[in-house]
Amino acid sequence: MSRRLVVLITATALAVGGVAIGVTLVLRGSSTPTPATADTSYAYYQSVMSRYSGGTMMGGSSSGWMMGQSGYTWMMGGAGAPGWMSGGSLPNTMMGEGSDPGTIMGSLFANAPGPRLSASQAIGLGESVPSGAVAEVSAHRLTFSGKSVSFTVLASPSMPQENFEIAGMVDPAVVVPQGAQVTIQFVNADTDMAHGLVVTANTGAASSSMPMMAAAPAFSGAALWFLGDATSAGMHTGTLSFTATTAGTYEYLCPVPGHAEEGMAGSFVVEAN
Numbered sequence: 001m002s003r004r005l006v007v008l009i010t011a012t013a014l015a016v017g018g019v020a021i022g023v024t025l026v027l028r029g030s031s032t033p034t035p036a037t038a039d040t041s042y043a044y045y046q047s048v049m050s051r052y053s054g055g056t057m058m059g060g061s062s063s064g065w066m067m068g069q070s071g072y073t074w075m076m077g078g079a080g081a082p083g084w085m086s087g088g089s090l091p092n093t094m095m096g097e098g099s100d101p102g103t104i105m106g107s108l109f110a111n112a113p114g115p116r117l118s119a120s121q122a123i124g125l126g127e128s129v130p131s132g133a134v135a136e137v138s139a140h141r142l143t144f145s146g147k148s149v150s151f152t153v154l155a156s157p158s159m160p161q162e163n164f165e166i167a168g169m170v171d172p173a174v175v176v177p178q179g180a181q182v183t184i185q186f187v188n189a190d191t192d193m194a195h196g197l198v199v200t201a202n203t204g205a206a207s208s209s210m211p212m213m214a215a216a217p218a219f220s221g222a223a224l225w226f227l228g229d230a231t232s233a234g235m236h237t238g239t240l241s242f243t244a245t246t247a248g249t250y251e252y253l254c255p256v257p258g259h260a261e262e263g264m265a266g267s268f269v270v271e272a273n
Helices: 001-015 038-049 063-067 069-075 101-108 118-127
Strands: 135-136 142-143 148-155 164-166 175-176 179-187 195-199 223-227 234-244 248-252 266-269
Touching: 101 223, 118 148, 118 164, 118 175, 118 179, 148 195, 179 195, 179 223, 195 234, 223 234
Parallel strands: 142 175, 148 179, 175 266
Antiparallel strands: 135 142, 148 164, 179 234, 195 223, 195 248, 248 266
């Protein structure tokens, strides 16, 4: 798969599940949420796409059109976006074998705008048991009893393993009460791979070769599609915030192709009151 197609595939995947990326790129999520500006997101989109534009792309669209505001809106899931951007099948012309999209996107977005943490800060958060939670190591479970739920998810803290660390456990089940207001601080600790986090009702999405297309968020706000590589400037961090409105068993996973299959997935349970 060419680098250009990987850029296009990953960018369009950000639109899955109705996330309002036409306003702000998810990669600008903040551990202290503040309104992100469309201007900053658009400028960074242009800086990335300019490296891979040229000729024609995506069904005959000119590279000039792709670089403009109309192309940005189309790529990010605007009203005129094709169905496959919101969960339908990818065109055959975009499928193929080649470089890991996570490696390419991690590099492209390594210097993206947004908050960062130092390695020591991230490790501390990944190993800490959050307030109001009980960590049952033998059961491999983190259980919250209150309606205010907050915890940190650290992606790939022990490279080259692809997994999540939560409260010192690898891919534990996370249990919250129905109606809980959930805030998840997501940190990408990987220095050569993009990672993201989504809570989905599709418990089979982890086995999909394109989980970003199969794993629609179970709740509004329950997705951060990817963050770029950690660098000497720190580790990218972003926040998911949602209300666990409906009881059931869900799954959290990394939506970057192949990562959930490698082990970046776990159970997210909403218990009925």
